[in-house]
Amino acid sequence: MTPDQCRTARQLLGWSRTRLAANADVKSWAVDRLEGERGPIPPADEKALRATFEAAGIEFMEEIGGELGVRLAGAAQEAPDQVQGGVNKPSSHPTIDEDAI
Template identity: 45%
Template sequence: MNPAQCRAARALLDWSQQQLAEAARVGVVTVRQFEASASQPRNATLDVLQRALEAAGVIFVEENGEGPGVRLRKGRATG
């Protein structure tokens, strides 16, 4: 997961940085710095962030010639 995917995933869920931090059990500063590309968290931290977003219905799309992205799981209601 890269910073842009993280921001996009939060937007799909209508989550604040604080909500993601709480769901992943990390500090909000960690989310803020990662999304701003100000720091690169440890792999374990990236993993818990991604798992929290996936548990809420986000699917991470790998590089496929168009670039990496995110989408919501089918049947996931927005809002």
């Protein structure tokens, strides 16, 4: 999972970094480090983050025209015109917390 995939998945769900860390049962510094591109995080933490996203309906797409991406499950079928930059955006926009960016 790349930092961009993590940020985008979290934003699609409307989760803050703190909420993601709590849902994945990892330390918040791991999310900050991954998204801030400040180096690797423990493999177990990355696995937990990805599993948490997938359980919440995020699909990781390994290559879209040579780029990595994520989407909310079902978004492609419901709103194909919302696809931008390798990410399917849901037709309704989630509320994003201030620290979600």
